[in-house]
Amino acid sequence: MLLKKSSEENFKNHNMKKYIIILLVAMIGVTATAQDKNARATIEVDGICGMCKKRIETAAIKTKGVKSAVWNVETKECSLIFDERKTDLVIISQSIADVGHDTKEIKATDEAYNSVHPCCLYRDEQVQKDHEN
Numbered sequence: 001m002l003l004k005k006s007s008e009e010n011f012k013n014h015n016m017k018k019y020i021i022i023l024l025v026a027m028i029g030v031t032a033t034a035q036d037k038n039a040r041a042t043i044e045v046d047g048i049c050g051m052c053k054k055r056i057e058t059a060a061i062k063t064k065g066v067k068s069a070v071w072n073v074e075t076k077e078c079s080l081i082f083d084e085r086k087t088d089l090v091i092i093s094q095s096i097a098d099v100g101h102d103t104k105e106i107k108a109t110d111e112a113y114n115s116v117h118p119c120c121l122y123r124d125e126q127v128q129k130d131h132e133n
């Protein structure tokens with residue numbers, strides 16, 4: 001009798017553990033695949049001045065699904081808020097590269113780069129020096 005009870009308890013305990021593990025795995029799965037409509041990320045974008053800032057931010061915000069884009073001239077970081085169901089960092093990086101700014105993932109073509117204002121040619125050492133103070 002005593003033996004029977006304890007084996008029943010063991011069985012219950014075992015099932016409970018199994019249940020908890022399944023629940024945890026399910027929760028992790030949901031978190032990993034959830035599409036955040038207000039995802040936040042920061043990407044590196046090259047640029048040199050206030051005009052670059054405007055160009056970079058405009059290109060990012062024009063991208064479908066992007067809600068906010070703020071580029072910092074000092075850190076070269078572009079902070080983004082975007083809908084993951086509509087866009088991703090590759091698409092956003094491509095939009096920025098298309099207007100002439102190199103991102104860490106995607107470089108602007110020479111044609112796109114040369115389309116920016118002459119004082120914005122951030123790859124040029126002389127232009128970089130001109131912006132130091």
Ligand SMILES: [Cu+2]
Nearest residue numbers: 049051052120
């Ligand atoms: Cu500029």
